[in-house]
Amino acid sequence: MTSRRDFLKGAVVAGASGSRLAGGAPGLIESQRSGRWSSPATWAGGSVPQPGARAHVAAGHRVAFDVVSKAPFRAVFLSGTLSFAADRDTCLDTGLIRIGGGLMEDGANMTGHEPSSAALEAGTSSRPIPRQHSVLIRLSYIDGMDRDSCPALVCCGGRMDLHGAPLSRTWAKLGAPAMRGATEVRLAELVEGWRAGDRVIVTATARAKRGDRFPDSVRDYPRTEERTIAAINEQVLLLDSRLDFDHIADGPYRGEVANLSRNVIVESANPLGERGHGMYHMHSSGSISYTEFRHLGKEGKLGRYNLHFHQVRDTMRGSSVVGASFWDSNNRWLTLHDTDYMVVRDCVGYRSTGHGFFLEDGTEAYNALDRNLAVQACRGKPLPKQTLSFDKNEGAGFWWANSLNSFTENVAVECDQYGFRFEMVKTRDSDPVRTVRQPDGSYRSVDVRELPFIRFENNEAHCQRVHACNLGGLDSDLKGGVAGVGPDGHHPFVIRGMRVWDSHWAFHPRSPSVMVDGMDIYKSDYGVWRPIYLRHAYRNLTMKEVHSLFAENLFEHPGDKPFEPEFPYPLDPVDDFPPLTVITQVERDGAGRLLVRGTTCDGGVVRRVTVNSTEAKAVRPNFLEWEILLKAREAPDGRITAFAEDAAGNRERQLHVRRVTPHGVG
Numbered sequence: 001m002t003s004r005r006d007f008l009k010g011a012v013v014a015g016a017s018g019s020r021l022a023g024g025a026p027g028l029i030e031s032q033r034s035g036r037w038s039s040p041a042t043w044a045g046g047s048v049p050q051p052g053a054r055a056h057v058a059a060g061h062r063v064a065f066d067v068v069s070k071a072p073f074r075a076v077f078l079s080g081t082l083s084f085a086a087d088r089d090t091c092l093d094t095g096l097i098r099i100g101g102g103l104m105e106d107g108a109n110m111t112g113h114e115p116s117s118a119a120l121e122a123g124t125s126s127r128p129i130p131r132q133h134s135v136l137i138r139l140s141y142i143d144g145m146d147r148d149s150c151p152a153l154v155c156c157g158g159r160m161d162l163h164g165a166p167l168s169r170t171w172a173k174l175g176a177p178a179m180r181g182a183t184e185v186r187l188a189e190l191v192e193g194w195r196a197g198d199r200v201i202v203t204a205t206a207r208a209k210r211g212d213r214f215p216d217s218v219r220d221y222p223r224t225e226e227r228t229i230a231a232i233n234e235q236v237l238l239l240d241s242r243l244d245f246d247h248i249a250d251g252p253y254r255g256e257v258a259n260l261s262r263n264v265i266v267e268s269a270n271p272l273g274e275r276g277h278g279m280y281h282m283h284s285s286g287s288i289s290y291t292e293f294r295h296l297g298k299e300g301k302l303g304r305y306n307l308h309f310h311q312v313r314d315t316m317r318g319s320s321v322v323g324a325s326f327w328d329s330n331n332r333w334l335t336l337h338d339t340d341y342m343v344v345r346d347c348v349g350y351r352s353t354g355h356g357f358f359l360e361d362g363t364e365a366y367n368a369l370d371r372n373l374a375v376q377a378c379r380g381k382p383l384p385k386q387t388l389s390f391d392k393n394e395g396a397g398f399w400w401a402n403s404l405n406s407f408t409e410n411v412a413v414e415c416d417q418y419g420f421r422f423e424m425v426k427t428r429d430s431d432p433v434r435t436v437r438q439p440d441g442s443y444r445s446v447d448v449r450e451l452p453f454i455r456f457e458n459n460e461a462h463c464q465r466v467h468a469c470n471l472g473g474l475d476s477d478l479k480g481g482v483a484g485v486g487p488d489g490h491h492p493f494v495i496r497g498m499r500v501w502d503s504h505w506a507f508h509p510r511s512p513s514v515m516v517d518g519m520d521i522y523k524s525d526y527g528v529w530r531p532i533y534l535r536h537a538y539r540n541l542t543m544k545e546v547h548s549l550f551a552e553n554l555f556e557h558p559g560d561k562p563f564e565p566e567f568p569y570p571l572d573p574v575d576d577f578p579p580l581t582v583i584t585q586v587e588r589d590g591a592g593r594l595l596v597r598g599t600t601c602d603g604g605v606v607r608r609v610t611v612n613s614t615e616a617k618a619v620r621p622n623f624l625e626w627e628i629l630l631k632a633r634e635a636p637d638g639r640i641t642a643f644a645e646d647a648a649g650n651r652e653r654q655l656h657v658r659r660v661t662p663h664g665v666g
Contacts, residue, residue: 028054028103031080034062049073056103057082059117069093072140072269077103078158083121084135091135093269095142095151100158101281105145107152108279108303115283118158122264125287126587129264131165131193139276139296140269148301151276153266157283164264164290167193170323170346171258171373174249175235178202181242185257187235188249198229198261200237201350203375204414204463205248205255207502214465214504217379217395218414223463224350224375253462253501253522256411258348258373260325262292271295275330277304283315287584290323297331299353302383305332306352309339314437317341318658320584327351333374338363340437341656343582343599345370354380355399356415361387362401362424362434362448366580368601370408370624374398377415390425390480397461399423402436402448403493406455406580406601408624412464419461419503420469422511424449425480432485439578441654449485449511454580454601457496464503471495472511473530486512489535490574494603495519505529506546509536515571516541526551533559539567575604578652579644583611586640586660592632594660598642599625605647612641635660 029049035042042048042063049055051071057063061080068091075096076082084090096107100118122137123129139151153160168191175188185202204223207214215221223245231238237257247255268275276296280286288307298304306329309316320343326333333349336342337360344367349356356377357369374397382393388401397412401424412419424432432447449472461468471493472482487493492513500506501522512534519541521527527543529551536559543549550561560570579602587595598616600609600623609616609626612635616628623644630640638660643652 028056030056031058031061031063035064037063037065038067065090065092069138072138072142074142075105078118078120080117081119081121083119084123084129086123086127086129086133089134089136091138093138093140095140095145097137097153099155099160099284101154101156105150107146107149107154107277109149109154109156113157113281113283115285116157119286120155120158120160122161122291123163124161125163125289125585128163128165128290131195131263134263134265135164137266138269139267141274147274148298149304151268151274153276153278155280155284155286157281159286160280160284161286162264162266162288162291164262164292165193166290167191167259167323170325170348171256173254173256174247177249178243178247178255180244180246183239183242185237185239187237187257188254190235191259194229194232194237194259195261196229196231198259199226200229200239201226201258201260201375202243202247203256203258205246205253205502207463207465217416218376218465219378222376222414224414252499252520256373256413258325258350258375260292260294260327260348260350262290262325264291266291266293266296268295271328275299277308277331278306279303279308279310280312280316281310282312284312285316285319287319288321288324293324293326293329293333295328297329297353299330300381300383301331302385305329305335305358307333308335309337309342311338313338314340317656318583319343320345320582322346322584324348325350329353331380332356332358334358335360336364336367337361340364340366341580341582342367343370343584344368344372345599347372349374349377349397351376351378352395353378354383354393355396357398359400359402359405362432363436364400364402365404365436365451366454368406368408368580368582368599369398369410370406370599372410374410374412374419375414377412379416388424388430390427390430391423394418396421402434402451403453404436404448404451405453407453407457407459408455408601409458411459412461412468414463414465416465418467418470419464419500420459421467422471423480424472424482426483439653447485449482450487452487452491452493452513453603454577455603456494459497460499461503462501464500467505467508468500468503468524469498469506470508471514473508474510481510484512484532484534486534489513489571491577492535492537492571492573494573500524513571515568515573521546533561535570536562537566537568537571538562539564575646575648576650577603578650579606579646581609581642581644581652581656583640583642583656583658586658588660594630594635594640595627596630596640596642597625597627598656599623600644602644602646607645607647609642609644616642
């Protein structure tokens with residue numbers, strides 16, 4: 001059994017005496033000009049902020065943070081820009097960083113935010129912090145602060161950009177079996193940016209048993225192993241110690257190796273004490289790439305998650321979270337709440353209390369979750385005053401209550417209750433009728449149980465203690481579910497290329513109108529468990545070494561079992577929904593040209609993506625990633641407009657527009 005203290009071994013933890021200061025907020029030290037943090041000339045009165053101080057970067061000033069904190073500041077307020085130096089290692093230790101939103105010692109303040117010029121920069125998307133240097137943001141609890149909201153990193157209508165050195169892949173499949181006692185691990189592909197000293201995990205490839213039964217939580221007997229890279233030789237990693245378990249690589253059934261280390265880091269200074277959390281509010285901007293979030297999240301506290309996009313709706317369209325690692329979180333990894341058009345790609349989540357990648361209340365739509373790895377989302381408890389009271393927070397790698405989003409090439413491993421979970425239950429205090437954005441940009445109240453996926457393709461779940469993929473089914477007490485409400489026969493849930501292996505219940509479909517086009521279930525206890533066949537159609541469903549192939553519900557009317565030669569009958573799918581497009585990055589080169597990158601998602605085939613009247617080039621199939629190089633004359637006013645069309649003739653109505661100025665991208 002891995003103890004809490006053993007799990008934190010190797011983490012940087014501040015002593016309690018260095019994290020606590022006497023109560024009473026000291027006076028504010030304000031910048032008087034742009035300059036270096038370490039320069040007295042930058043600050044009014046000619047004194048550099050000392051530990052315990054409250055520092056304020058005033059509007060119009062740009063201050064370069066160029067020091068290593070020896071003890072925490074009380075708070076850092078930004079009305080101007082604080083930019084971490086890229087030519088040295090830096091560390092900012094503080095009880096609060098507040099980007100915009102005034103000078104309040106509040107790490108939540110969830111209302112009333114307006115756009116501002118305040119900014120925090122640890123690199124930019126085009127100029128990340130170079131690999132030889134690091135940025136460390138440490139969140140320390142300070143006596144007298146509100147424990148419910150601090151310590152915190154919170155963006156209140158300003159801009160927060162955190163960009164570490166990129167990795168070609170943040171996780172990869174095993175290229176060969178890695179057996180017990182081995183110190184070498186071969187990857188299935190060459191990865192760039194991984195280094196000796198990086199912390200990695202090798203994921204479970206078998207469910208853990210204690211005697212003849214499975215443990216109540218994967219925390220009790222995990223098969224995923226943490227190691228440090230001692231050396232790298234092309235696709236082979238030499239680990240710092242021998243593996244304790246076998247990790248298979250058998251055809252398509254392979255474990256993963258994920259890198260948790262980044263050179264831009266946000267952490268709680270004292271993980272065994274009061275933890276910090278991170279949050280973006282409405283009208284904020286900025287993106288995150290290749291940043292490490294560790295030991296964050298306030299356990300049992302609503303809204304105080306590891307990283308939280310709180311009710312930003314479409315005000316942050318163009319922002320993304322790419323290549324981040326989230327590990328040892330006491331409250332989720334990444335939460336999207338009342339948020340649309342967010343791109344979450346190539347992220348690694350490892351060990352959370354409660355659900356990991358979490359779409360909070362059923363209002364979230366048009367988000368793209370692509371190629372993320374979720375490992376050990378563990379059992380938690382329902383949070384006080386949560387919007388959806390039925391959610392028991394039992395630990396899902398991916399959890400959502402509104403399916404009008406895109407899930408592609410994600411993998412869930414060794415989670416306590418679910419790999420992938422769609423859940424929306426009508427109760428006395430939880431209404432499935434939610435306000436959801438429409439393709440024309442308007443908002444309408446709809447029963448979100450009736451909304452299909454934008455796309456659900458090539459996702460995988462393995463070594464799941466209970467459910468691999470639960471689509472609107474019963475909870476662990478066999479109560480609840482979608483109560484027979486789901487999409488119509490023209491707009492079904494479409495699941496393509498799903499793979500499930502070594503799990504208990506592989507697929508639990510209780511929603512009406514489900515079309516499975518390719519599902520591989522291997523070495524599981526149940527294949528399709530207690531389905532209700534109300535407008536279901538299956539094709540290319542294979543099950544091998546499965547104890548019970550179909551476990552129909554015997555106390556309800558399951559409907560007619562799908563007959564593959566009639567596929568897609570009884571469904572009659574129609575593609576009348578437009579694609580969704582997000583411009584994720586714009587870079588200007590030395591010749592004044594603009595390199596524009598983005599992502600497009602659609603339920604069918606994307607015919608073209610057009611940027612300023614020119615067609616973009618697909619970087620990944622179906623324009624899941626695309627790019628284009630615009631000449632200066634193709635964007636004379638700095639305005640960039642992107643939209644997509646699909647093969648069915650649907651054209652995106654809510655075009656994405658970004659504007660390039662001499663100071664950046666809006």
